[in-house]
Amino acid sequence: MWLVNFTCLTVVWTWCHCLHAGMLFPRESPTREIKELNGLWTFRADFSQNRNAGFEKAWFKRPLSETGPVIDMPVPSSFNDVPQDAQMRDFIGWVWYEREVWVPMRWLQDQSTRIVLRVGSAHYYSVVWVNGVLVTEHEGGHLPFEAEVGAVIRKDAGIPCRITIAVNNTLSLNTLPPGTIQYMTDHSKYPPGYFVQNINFDFFNYAGIHRSVLLYTTPEAYIDDITVQTTFLDSTGIVNYSVAVVGSDRPTVKVALVGKDGRCVATANGTTGILKVAEVNLWWPYLMHDNPGYLYSMEVRVQLTAESGDKDSYALPVGVRTVNVTESKFLINSKPFYFHGVNKHEDSDIRGKGFDWPLIVKDFNLLKWMGANSFRTSHYPYAEEILDVADRLGIVVIDECPGVGIKDIRSFDPISLDHHLVVMEELVRRDKNHPSVVMWSVANEPAAEMPPAGPYFKQLISHTKSLDSRPVTFITDSNYSRDQGAPYVDVICVNSYFSWYHDPGHLEVISIQLHSQFDDWYRKYQKPIIQSEYGADAVPGLHSDPPTMFTEEYQKTVLQNYHKVFDQKRKEFVVGELIWNFADFMTAQGITRVVGNKKGMFTRQRQPKTGAFLLRERYWRIANETGVLPTWAKYPCQ
Ligand code: GCB
Numbered sequence: 001m002w003l004v005n006f007t008c009l010t011v012v013w014t015w016c017h018c019l020h021a022g023m024l025f026p027r028e029s030p031t032r033e034i035k036e037l038n039g040l041w042t043f044r045a046d047f048s049q050n051r052n053a054g055f056e057k058a059w060f061k062r063p064l065s066e067t068g069p070v071i072d073m074p075v076p077s078s079f080n081d082v083p084q085d086a087q088m089r090d091f092i093g094w095v096w097y098e099r100e101v102w103v104p105m106r107w108l109q110d111q112s113t114r115i116v117l118r119v120g121s122a123h124y125y126s127v128v129w130v131n132g133v134l135v136t137e138h139e140g141g142h143l144p145f146e147a148e149v150g151a152v153i154r155k156d157a158g159i160p161c162r163i164t165i166a167v168n169n170t171l172s173l174n175t176l177p178p179g180t181i182q183y184m185t186d187h188s189k190y191p192p193g194y195f196v197q198n199i200n201f202d203f204f205n206y207a208g209i210h211r212s213v214l215l216y217t218t219p220e221a222y223i224d225d226i227t228v229q230t231t232f233l234d235s236t237g238i239v240n241y242s243v244a245v246v247g248s249d250r251p252t253v254k255v256a257l258v259g260k261d262g263r264c265v266a267t268a269n270g271t272t273g274i275l276k277v278a279e280v281n282l283w284w285p286y287l288m289h290d291n292p293g294y295l296y297s298m299e300v301r302v303q304l305t306a307e308s309g310d311k312d313s314y315a316l317p318v319g320v321r322t323v324n325v326t327e328s329k330f331l332i333n334s335k336p337f338y339f340h341g342v343n344k345h346e347d348s349d350i351r352g353k354g355f356d357w358p359l360i361v362k363d364f365n366l367l368k369w370m371g372a373n374s375f376r377t378s379h380y381p382y383a384e385e386i387l388d389v390a391d392r393l394g395i396v397v398i399d400e401c402p403g404v405g406i407k408d409i410r411s412f413d414p415i416s417l418d419h420h421l422v423v424m425e426e427l428v429r430r431d432k433n434h435p436s437v438v439m440w441s442v443a444n445e446p447a448a449e450m451p452p453a454g455p456y457f458k459q460l461i462s463h464t465k466s467l468d469s470r471p472v473t474f475i476t477d478s479n480y481s482r483d484q485g486a487p488y489v490d491v492i493c494v495n496s497y498f499s500w501y502h503d504p505g506h507l508e509v510i511s512i513q514l515h516s517q518f519d520d521w522y523r524k525y526q527k528p529i530i531q532s533e534y535g536a537d538a539v540p541g542l543h544s545d546p547p548t549m550f551t552e553e554y555q556k557t558v559l560q561n562y563h564k565v566f567d568q569k570r571k572e573f574v575v576g577e578l579i580w581n582f583a584d585f586m587t588a589q590g591i592t593r594v595v596g597n598k599k600g601m602f603t604r605q606r607q608p609k610t611g612a613f614l615l616r617e618r619y620w621r622i623a624n625e626t627g628v629l630p631t632w633a634k635y636p637c638q
Helices: 105-109 150-155 357-370 384-393 414-431 453-467 507-525 552-569 610-625
Strands: 034-036 039-045 071-075 094-101 113-119 125-130 133-139 145-148 161-168 179-183 195-199 213-219 222-233 236-246 252-258 264-269 272-277 296-303 312-318 323-325 330-332 339-343 374-376 396-400 437-444 472-477 492-495 529-533 574-579
Touching: 071 094, 105 113, 105 150, 113 125, 113 133, 113 150, 133 145, 213 222, 222 296, 222 312, 236 252, 236 296, 252 272, 264 272, 312 384, 339 357, 339 396, 339 529, 339 610, 357 384, 357 610, 374 574, 384 396, 384 414, 414 437, 414 453, 437 453, 453 472, 472 529, 492 507, 507 529, 507 552, 529 552, 552 574, 552 610
Parallel strands: 339 374, 339 574, 374 396, 396 437, 437 472, 472 492, 492 529, 529 574
Antiparallel strands: 034 213, 039 071, 039 094, 094 161, 113 145, 113 213, 125 133, 125 161, 179 195, 222 236, 236 272, 252 264, 252 296, 296 312, 323 330
8 A cells, every 4th residue: 555555665775774783862972973953844745646746756856845845844843733734734644854954074074984864753654865865764753763874975075965854654554553544435425535544542643753853973983882781789889881882893992980070980991891889879769869860971982992092982871770570569779669650742732742842841840840750651752852851850761662552453463563573672772771761661552352462462571571671561451351461561550540431420439440450450460560540531620519520620539539549559569650641632533532632630731730739749748758758859848
């Protein structure tokens, strides 16, 4: 089918190659430079009948403005809500972005400088050309991809370099998340060629270039990847590291760990080694310690010989901490950790899922205000910059892949599984060094009762465990008979919406149903449980007493009923509660959604509803009860 026939684009790479190895977040250093390409790009959606005109007419070969009408499009941003045009908002198919850029002369003249083009994320399938030459393709939103482009650019030095990116948002049974295209063939009801994109997930399928596009440099012998794993013994911190160097057979690698005060606390040589830190400052979660989010800087230098100067250098933030799971506890640094946090979305007015610093900083300020110590990246990986801030603040993260809405039995086939394994590899490769990330989530509410789900999740979870030592979960709904993934996970994460989707309006049944939910799951698996979603819609400003559905009072009362049970069960084996949702967010249009999902504690514009104040009191009280809350953080005096 034309909309999703991505594979036909694959070509044999001749003089540029996709990078399958390391994926270090680009950071400037004495040996590395970055040029950001954010701003206004030229844009066109391919409205041709088969959506394939761009490929048939090779739009990438010439400036986009020469092959048809173009409009301005900001990058990063979803394209959907930017034009004043309903057709663009719901567009399905290929959209084309283009930008011309001058590459610094010194980058071009020094032949040994590697020039890498990196896209932070684009949803869903991307094809990238530089000066009309195909340089890479990538399947999947929410994760970065890059290509070495120096050779292509140097061929045309002297003219600005033209970057063209085609992005297709079509979802099929084998994409993550999956979807289907449905053609409507009854011509008494629909015009010829009419089709819709069906999805089984509850957020708007925003698309476009969602995160920063960069050019960055490295020397020809360069640090390709760094992996750290940390632990401690009494007061000594231990950082096991390994450094992958490309472009040199026997590089000299020097590593130094530097504290916040600038003092070097440990050094080591070699591509693998151990750094031992006396009197270590551990990485602690927010509200669990006086000094949360302590980060060392691991400075890695590569020389070609022991005597030569630095060829490449890279500084990686490192937090020293451990994560362990017992039958009933989630331990960080051997101390019980209780998740009192939120589920989020990357979602806001106009920019959709586009990266936006003011929004990110505001959201972290609201989390701190609420006394939240954690969030789950429902339902896909968030921007790397967000994880960097979480590392620094000590906000704990459950890192989820885009395995959401897997409801069709045909999506449990080997093609989907292969792609799901690749996505988990990309996710772990990207996020493995973040101390804030304490658990991987491989999927949200898949149809786990279907027969092929068992082997599918067994393989997916064991593969994820082979990549990294962190605990792994998948998110299930409350029905414990549909649990084919549960035997393989470390922590049971359960979503339930009692008195909302079940027994709507009957607040009185929450307590009994929630008790049964927890007891059933624990009896069966003896694993710690997180209430990974619960909540109710509240249209801001809608009130009723006694509470009725969709009012702020109803939302608040649902939460209060859940909280009573959490307070009993957290003395036993419940290790966390994550509200659905931090803020209201956009969804596809439908009869159960009033301009989006309204289960937020905050509106989409980040103003608090009644529930936000309730949660704030609760979260600060829980934090106070742990007895390790720093004096500076006692509610309500911040
Ligand atoms: C869920 C889903 C989440 C939805 C939520 C709801 O179980 O995991 O994506 O948005 O329920 O509000 O229906």
